[in-house]
Amino acid sequence: MTECRICGGVVEEFLDLGRQPLSDAFPRPADVDAEFFYRLAVGRCVACTMVQLIEEVPRERMFHHDYPYYSSGSSVMREHFTRTALGFVETELGAADPFFVEIGCNDGVLLRTIAESGIRHLGFEPSTGVAEVARERGVRVRTDFFEESTAVAVREAEGPADVIFSANTICHIPYLDSLLRGVDALLSPGGVFVFEDPYLGDIVEKTSFDQIYDEHFYLFSVRSVQTMAERFGFELVDVERLPVHGGEVRYSLARAGARQPTPSVAQMLAQENAQGLAEPEVLQGFASSVSRIRDDLAGLLRSLRENGKTVVGYGATAKSATVTNFCGIGPDLVSYVCDSTPAKQHRLSPGAHIPVRPSEAFAASYPDYALLFAWNHAGEIMAKEEQFREAGGQWILYVPEVRVV
Numbered sequence: 001m002t003e004c005r006i007c008g009g010v011v012e013e014f015l016d017l018g019r020q021p022l023s024d025a026f027p028r029p030a031d032v033d034a035e036f037f038y039r040l041a042v043g044r045c046v047a048c049t050m051v052q053l054i055e056e057v058p059r060e061r062m063f064h065h066d067y068p069y070y071s072s073g074s075s076v077m078r079e080h081f082t083r084t085a086l087g088f089v090e091t092e093l094g095a096a097d098p099f100f101v102e103i104g105c106n107d108g109v110l111l112r113t114i115a116e117s118g119i120r121h122l123g124f125e126p127s128t129g130v131a132e133v134a135r136e137r138g139v140r141v142r143t144d145f146f147e148e149s150t151a152v153a154v155r156e157a158e159g160p161a162d163v164i165f166s167a168n169t170i171c172h173i174p175y176l177d178s179l180l181r182g183v184d185a186l187l188s189p190g191g192v193f194v195f196e197d198p199y200l201g202d203i204v205e206k207t208s209f210d211q212i213y214d215e216h217f218y219l220f221s222v223r224s225v226q227t228m229a230e231r232f233g234f235e236l237v238d239v240e241r242l243p244v245h246g247g248e249v250r251y252s253l254a255r256a257g258a259r260q261p262t263p264s265v266a267q268m269l270a271q272e273n274a275q276g277l278a279e280p281e282v283l284q285g286f287a288s289s290v291s292r293i294r295d296d297l298a299g300l301l302r303s304l305r306e307n308g309k310t311v312v313g314y315g316a317t318a319k320s321a322t323v324t325n326f327c328g329i330g331p332d333l334v335s336y337v338c339d340s341t342p343a344k345q346h347r348l349s350p351g352a353h354i355p356v357r358p359s360e361a362f363a364a365s366y367p368d369y370a371l372l373f374a375w376n377h378a379g380e381i382m383a384k385e386e387q388f389r390e391a392g393g394q395w396i397l398y399v400p401e402v403r404v405v
Contacts, residue, residue: 009047104169151182202247315374
């Protein structure tokens with residue numbers, strides 16, 4: 001029996017994506033025998049409805065000096081974080097000497113705007129490589145994991161935080177009990193804890209199963225976050241749908257009774273109830289749709305190979321590890337994956353061992369088809385690669401279904 005990491009209830013498994021590698025570990029050819037694998041399965045707590053992974057991958061294996069993801073790599077995300085930071089400056093940071101803390105600040109893409117606004121700040125970032133980039137941009141960074149002990153240390157040294165923010169990080173942290181006790185210790189009485197992460201409702205609706213991988217330990221819903229918040233003395237006071245990363249929700253938590261919840265909280269809870277998002281039947285239906293996409297995508301790629309067509313991947317994303325390993329996609333079906341991140345180039349994709357090449361390789365000799373792993377940036381990418389389409393190339397997408405465009 002699997003025990004819920006939030007409430008201790010029973011977690012019922014509803015989807016098994018099989019043997020998977022670390023999603024952001026791109027091995028050199030000589031190192032493939034040392035790859036780490038685990039079983040990627042996901043379940044729902046029957047008590048608090050929190051959807052979570054069945055097996056936990058040690059955090060040190062995922063977040064370290066060579067962590068290859070840089071938040072500044074997308075112009076869409078740079079603009080998103082600039083707007084987010086300026087929004088906090090205008091609404092939450094008007095008091096004398098405000099203090100802003102970010103959990104998982106990555107390369108400082110958001111905190112740079114906070115710093116340039118003259119606001120006292122601190123970022124937590126355990127991956128030292130991206131933390132060094134943030135420091136070069138003028139951001140204060142503590143190279144550490146955010147948990148109760150580190151939060152208490154910051155409170156003692158620098159006082160309470162008016163805002164604690166996190167993007168695409170809270171869902172990575174299995175030990176949310178320690179994290180929320182840390183938020184309780186560090187947050188000012190009237191402060192707000194805001195985080196944005198992939199939304200279970202979007203994942204189910206779009207069948208975007210590649211949002212499930214080692215780093216995404218939790219798949220949040222409004223109901224499960226509300227229940228979690230109440231368990232640790234907080235109240236969910238606002239929610240906002242976001243279009244980034246394939247569909248996210250921004251959650252705002254405050255101390256119980258400190259703020260009046262906005263109408264959007266009740267509205268989204270009602271939508272989830274109508275959708276049956278917490279119901280086992282809905283999640284089982286999602287699992288069936290995932291199996292159909294696997295069969296359709298593998299079948300399409302095999303057909304293209306048999307007809308002599310060339311296929312390459314576009315975007316060596318963390319999500320692509322789930323897709324390639326679950327669907328059995330290797331270099332026999334996808335010749336290579338192009339990516340703009342130097343740390344991934346001239347290596348192999350996790351588990352599937354598809355060569356990763358620089359972005360320039362794509363235009364050097366256009367393939368017949370490009371499998372778009374970075375589908376959440378489809379608009380940005382397709383506009384950039386218009387010449388590929390003009391040359392007769394076609395894109396393969398698999399969310400919400402397998403199709404050629």
